[in-house]
Amino acid sequence: MVNIQVQIARWKLTFDSIWTDDTKRKQMSEQCNIFSGRVLDMSGLLSESRT
Numbered sequence: 001m002v003n004i005q006v007q008i009a010r011w012k013l014t015f016d017s018i019w020t021d022d023t024k025r026k027q028m029s030e031q032c033n034i035f036s037g038r039v040l041d042m043s044g045l046l047s048e049s050r051t
Helices: 002-013 015-019 022-043
Strands: none
Touching: 002 015, 002 022, 015 022
């Protein structure tokens, strides 16, 4: 989670230049998708609940 936080902070500092560059914006989008999957996996929400 710390690595995700650090990356988000970096993006925040350079967001204007990222947003205007199609390649950088696509890379950020792909990385966000990876982060989202990691966080969802850590949450356990996708795990089957057996009761």
